[in-house]
Structures are given as structure tokens and as C-alpha cells.
Amino acid sequence: METCSQCRAEQEDLSRRTFLKRALGVAGATLVLNFFPAESLRRSASAATNAGKTLVVVFQRGGNDGLNTIVPYTDPQYYVVRPSALIGAGNIGIPPPGTGDGAGINLPGTGFAMHPSIQPFLDLYNNNSLSIVTQAGFVGSTQSHFTDQDIIERGIFQATDGWLNRYLQAVGTAGAAAIRAAGMGSDLADSLRGNVVVPAVNDLTTFSFARLNSAKAPLESNLRALYGQDPASTSTNSYTRLVHTLGPDMLNRVAAIEAIGPAVPQNGAIYPSTTYGRQLRDVAHIIRSGLGLEVATVDIGGWDTHDDQGGGGGATLAQGARLAELSGGIRAFYNDLGPLMSNVVLVTCTEFGRTVRQNASGGTDHGKASVWFVLGGGVKGGIYHGATGFPSSLVDANLDSGRYIRPTVEFRDLFSDILVKHFGVNAAELALVFPGHTHVPVGVFV
Amino acid sequence: MRMGQGLYEKAPPTGYKEAADEWLNTDALFNEVSFAYEATIPGFGSTIRYGSDTSGGSARLWLKSLNLTTEADVLGFLLNLTFDRQVSLTEYQTYLTTLRSAGGTFNLDNSNVETPIDRALATMLATPRYKYR
Numbered sequence: 001m002e003t004c005s006q007c008r009a010e011q012e013d014l015s016r017r018t019f020l021k022r023a024l025g026v027a028g029a030t031l032v033l034n035f036f037p038a039e040s041l042r043r044s045a046s047a048a049t050n051a052g053k054t055l056v057v058v059f060q061r062g063g064n065d066g067l068n069t070i071v072p073y074t075d076p077q078y079y080v081v082r083p084s085a086l087i088g089a090g091n092i093g094i095p096p097p098g099t100g101d102g103a104g105i106n107l108p109g110t111g112f113a114m115h116p117s118i119q120p121f122l123d124l125y126n127n128n129s130l131s132i133v134t135q136a137g138f139v140g141s142t143q144s145h146f147t148d149q150d151i152i153e154r155g156i157f158q159a160t161d162g163w164l165n166r167y168l169q170a171v172g173t174a175g176a177a178a179i180r181a182a183g184m185g186s187d188l189a190d191s192l193r194g195n196v197v198v199p200a201v202n203d204l205t206t207f208s209f210a211r212l213n214s215a216k217a218p219l220e221s222n223l224r225a226l227y228g229q230d231p232a233s234t235s236t237n238s239y240t241r242l243v244h245t246l247g248p249d250m251l252n253r254v255a256a257i258e259a260i261g262p263a264v265p266q267n268g269a270i271y272p273s274t275t276y277g278r279q280l281r282d283v284a285h286i287i288r289s290g291l292g293l294e295v296a297t298v299d300i301g302g303w304d305t306h307d308d309q310g311g312g313g314g315a316t317l318a319q320g321a322r323l324a325e326l327s328g329g330i331r332a333f334y335n336d337l338g339p340l341m342s343n344v345v346l347v348t349c350t351e352f353g354r355t356v357r358q359n360a361s362g363g364t365d366h367g368k369a370s371v372w373f374v375l376g377g378g379v380k381g382g383i384y385h386g387a388t389g390f391p392s393s394l395v396d397a398n399l400d401s402g403r404y405i406r407p408t409v410e411f412r413d414l415f416s417d418i419l420v421k422h423f424g425v426n427a428a429e430l431a432l433v434f435p436g437h438t439h440v441p442v443g444v445f446v
Numbered sequence: 447m448r449m450g451q452g453l454y455e456k457a458p459p460t461g462y463k464e465a466a467d468e469w470l471n472t473d474a475l476f477n478e479v480s481f482a483y484e485a486t487i488p489g490f491g492s493t494i495r496y497g498s499d500t501s502g503g504s505a506r507l508w509l510k511s512l513n514l515t516t517e518a519d520v521l522g523f524l525l526n527l528t529f530d531r532q533v534s535l536t537e538y539q540t541y542l543t544t545l546r547s548a549g550g551t552f553n554l555d556n557s558n559v560e561t562p563i564d565r566a567l568a569t570m571l572a573t574p575r576y577k578y579r
Contacts, residue, residue, distance in 0.1 A: 188471045199472035207476060211490050212483060215565055218547065219487075222569040223479070225540050233534045234575045239470060243574045246475045253472055 050423040051174035060350040062303030066370035074111040077394040081357040085311025090362035102313025116312035117323035120331035128381025131444035137369035137407030148351035153190035161194030168196040170432035177292025178256035184279035189297040199253045204282045260289040269336035276300040280329045284336045307361035345376035345422045369407035421445035482571035510554040517552035
């Protein structure tokens with residue numbers, strides 16, 4: 001009994017410390033404008049604990065074209081397979097930096113340029129707060145949206161639960177957490193599914209029973225009594241246990257969200273007025289409010305650009321618009337959290353990249369590797385091509401099956417880098433998250 | 447109202463999934479319970495409330511128009527309607543306690559039973575058992 005009460009005191013102490021740290025962080029944020037030195041992000045690099053840490057996983061569903069996100073503009077072959085969008089309708093090539101409207105943004109010394117629509121990322125890259133992985137993916141991609149999303153979200157195709165849920169199972173929480181994990185949206189990302197009950201939360205502004213007024217307390221008491229019954233007493237349905245678990249879970253999460261009120265972005269952060277933008281804003285709010293959020297997922301769709309992919313600037317069509325939304329949301333999130341970003345890592349994923357050669361419909365088809373971004377506390381910054389480097393020329397002979405960017409950075413290694421460096425996960429815990437996988441560090445963290 | 451998976455959110459390639467647990471999560475349950483409350487608790491939402499064409503949204507007047515009188519009559523009728531009278535003892539007692547929450551003798555002529563009836567109905571529609579109907 002004594003041990004137990006001590007344990008609780010320790011937990012309370014930890015959560016108080018976390019709260020104070022966050023409260024101070026908010027106060028400190030008023031001193032900076034919309035930027036702060038990279039050194040502040042490095043302070044907690046390689047921490048050995050998950051206390052106060054958060055990972056946000058943004059999934060670009062549909063398969064983003066990495067080659068037009070981070071553009072190998074110094075390779076003449078790039079303009080052979082993708083003629084400049086400036087010279088003819090249907091072309092998607094991003095013109096070299098400094099060549100006018102829609103040109104790429106140079107990443108000096110790398111031979112690569114950013115798509116102009118991800119300009120919000122430029123400061124972060126220059127500040128070494130953004131790591132760019134150009135050829136992320138996995139050997140054995142099926143090039144099916146469904147299967148490849150499942151593989152990435154489960155970590156192992158044979159698994160029935162998600163890699164983030166296995167993390168929650170393998171590693172205990174550092175302190176009391178009202179919302180340790182959340183899937184933003186009306187359904188739960190596969191990466192968060194599993195034995196640990198994780199709430200899907202669609203919209204903080206409506207996730208409340210406050211409008212019940214005087215009926216709120218008696219109705220909550222009734223639901224707790226009825227959902228608290230033995231599941232077998234209400235149904236023989238095979239999901240009855242889950243329904244009974246979700247009842248009190250939902251009431252507890254609603255109470256936690258009601259207590260923190262609506263999101264108020266800080267530091268002048270302006271999120272895209274889209275579902276994705278709102279959900280990133282809500283994640284930042286939950287982090288700042290000290291509810292113990294360790295893991296959150298946010299989705300952004302619209303990447304399956306088989307036609308009318310477009311270029312940049314005046315030639316922007318589907319992909320450029322989505323890239324602007326993606327990067328604008330993340331930059332707002334980064335600005336909003338300010339110094340609190342030193343305890344947050346955000347990674348973007350997509351199930352595959354796209355064909356190197358543009359197709360006849362002004363688009364690209366399902367490929368293999370693509371660009372993933374990692375930013376936040378402890379991130380080293382820079383551009384990562386994997387051990388075998390980026391092809392010196394995009395000629396067919398240098399491509400996977402003569403058509404695709406070959407995956408050179410295994411996504412499980414990237415996820416493992418995050419778990420080890422950000423959350424301080426040990427080898428035994430890592431083996432529970434990615435059983436059978438040998439971690440070869442990518443090195444995106446300090 | 448948002449029930450089930452979001453409309454338009456499952457554009458290709460994601461698509462709607464068919465497995466039952468894809469449709470079951472904290473947010474989905476929140477929306478189902480909210481729907482039950484919208485239909486029963488005045489002021490919670492704008493949805494048309496439970497009742498008959500002539501009851502004006504008053505469950506009490508609707509039940510009265512059916513010539514029900516005692517709380518046992520009312521509870522029996524509602525449980526027949528919602529669950530074919532198959533409820534656990536815990537559920538029956540919860541509903542009965544809720545119906546009696548105005549105090550005094552239960553009387554459909556008395557407007558003070560309006561709120562207890564609304565809350566009993568709200569609970570029935572939000573309960574796990576109703577989720578399987």
C-alpha cells in the first residue's frame with residue numbers, strides 16, 4: 001500500500017513538473033516572434049524518457065509524389081521525364097530555382113530544390129529543424145494503397161494492431177495522462193488500433209456534453225452504470241466488450257476535452273482552414289494543455305495524382321495545393337507550439353511515391369519510395385538519401401523496375417529512430433513494437 | 447449530425463471499410479449518444495424530438511395520449527418499444543430511478559415528470575443494448 005501511494009505521489013509530481021514546464025513554455029513563447037533558435041530544440045535531444053514528449057504522425061493518404069516535393073533539378077534527366085510545367089499543358093516538371101514563376105526553392109549544396117508550395121518549410125530546413133528523407137519506403141511495396149498503408153501503419157503486415165498502439169503497450173506512461181494518445185478524425189488510424197483503447201476525436205469544439213446543462217450529471221451517471229455492466233449481460237454480439245469499454249472511455253475523454261476549452265493558437269500561428277488544419281491546431285492545443293498526449297495521428301488526403309498533378313506557381317494544380325496545405329499546417333503547428341516543439345516530433349508518411357516519368361494525363365502513377373519529413377525536438381536537419389544515395393541520373397537503369405524511385409530508407413528504421421531518440425525506447429521495447437526487425441539507424445536525430 | 451464514418455472523407459483510394467470495429471470508436475459512440483440526446487433532451491440539439499404528431503415534442507403528452515398512467519405502465523411501454531422488454535435488473539432499476547427522480551407520486555398529468563421521462567428515454571437510446579438494435 002505504501003509503495004502504491006508513493007507511486008501516485010511520484011506520478012503527480014511528474015505531471016506537475018510537466019505542467020509547469022509547459023506553462024513556462026507558453027509564457028516564454030510570448031518573447032519570440034514566429035521563430036526561435038534551433039538550439040532550443042536541441043536541448044532535450046536524445047532524452048532517455050518519454051515524459052512530456054509527443055509524437056505526431058501525419059499520413060498523406062493517396063501516395064505523394066516525392067520527386068516533385070524535393071526536386072532533383074540538377075539532373076537533366078529529370079526534365080526529360082518531366083518537362084517543365086512552364087512549357088506546355090500537362091507537364092509537371094518544377095523549373096530550376098531562379099527561373100521565374102513556379103520555380104523550385106534551392107536547397108544550396110544538395111542539388112535539390114523544394115516545390116514552391118512547401119515554402120513554409122524553408123526556414124525550418126535552413127534552421128536544421130527539418131530532416132528530409134528522399135527515398136523512404138520499404139522493399140516489397142505492393143503499390144496498392146490499402147496494402148501499403150496497412151503495412152506502414154501496422155509496421156508488420158501480419159500484425160493485427162498498429163505500431164503506435166504496440167508502443168503504447170510496450171512502454172508505460174511517465175505520468176497521469178487524461179489523453180495519452182488520440183487519432184484525429186471520425187475514425188481511428190490503423191496505426192493506433194490495438195489493445196490499448198485510443199480515442200478517435202474529430203473536433204474539439206463539438207466534443208462536449210455541456211449543452212445538456214442540468215441533465216449532464218444524471219445522464220452521465222446513468223451511462224456509467226449501464227456501460228459498467230458485465231458486457232455479457234447486454235448482448236451476445238462479438239463486439240459487446242468493445243462497446244462497454246468505449247462508453248466510460250468516451251465519457252472520460254469528453255470530460256478532459258471539456259476542461260481545456262477550445263484551441264487558441266499562439267504566436268500568430270494561422271492554420272489552413274481545412275479539416276487537416278483544424279486537427280493539427282487541436283493537437284497543439286491538447287499538447288499545450290498538459291493532458292499527457294504522447295501520440296497523435298492526423299490525416300491529409302488528395303495525393304493520388306493520376307491526372308492534373310500540376311507544377312508550381314501559376315501551374316499549380318492538385319499536388320501543389322495539397323503541399324501548400326501540408327506545409328502550411330505543419331508550419332502553423334510549429335509556430336503555435338513555439339519552444340514546446342523541443343518536446344514534440346512530427347513525421348509525415350505516405351504509402352508510396354509515384355512513377356518517375358509523367359503519364360499522358362499530366363499526372364503520375366503508383367510508385368515506390370517517396371519523401372518523408374521529420375521535424376521537431378532533437379532533429380538533426382538536412383537531407384537523407386539512405387546508404388546507397390540518390391540516383392545520379394533518373395535514367396531507367398538507375399530506377400526500381402526502370403520506373404520507380406527505389407526505397408533506400410526503410411520506414412521501420414525511421415520510426416525506430418523516433419522511438420529510440422525521442423521516447424528513449426530500449427532495445428527490448430523496440431522489439432515489441434517491430435518484432436523481427438533489426439534497427440539500422442537513419443540518423444535523422446542528433 | 448455525424449454518425450458512422452464521415453461523409454466524403456473516404457474518397458478513393460481509402461474507401462469505406464467493412465469490418466465492424468472500423469465503425470466503432472470513441473468519436474462514433476460520442477456521436478451516437480449525442481444523437482440520442484438530440485432526440486430527447488430539450489435544448490441539446492435541433493432534431494425533432496420523440497413523440498407523436500400532436501404531442502408537440504412532449505414525451506409526457508405522447509405517453510398520456512396512449513392512456514398510460516403509472517410509472518410501471520410507462521416503463522413497460524418504453525421498454526417494449528426499445529428492447530422487446532429484455533433488460534437487465536441494473537437497467538430496469540436505472541430507468542425506474544430516473545422516472546422517479548422528480549419525487550412524489552408519478553403522474554402523467556403533472557408536468558414535473560417531463561424531465562424524468564426525457565432522461566429515461568435519453569438513457570435508453572444511449573445504452574449499449576440499444577446500440578445492437
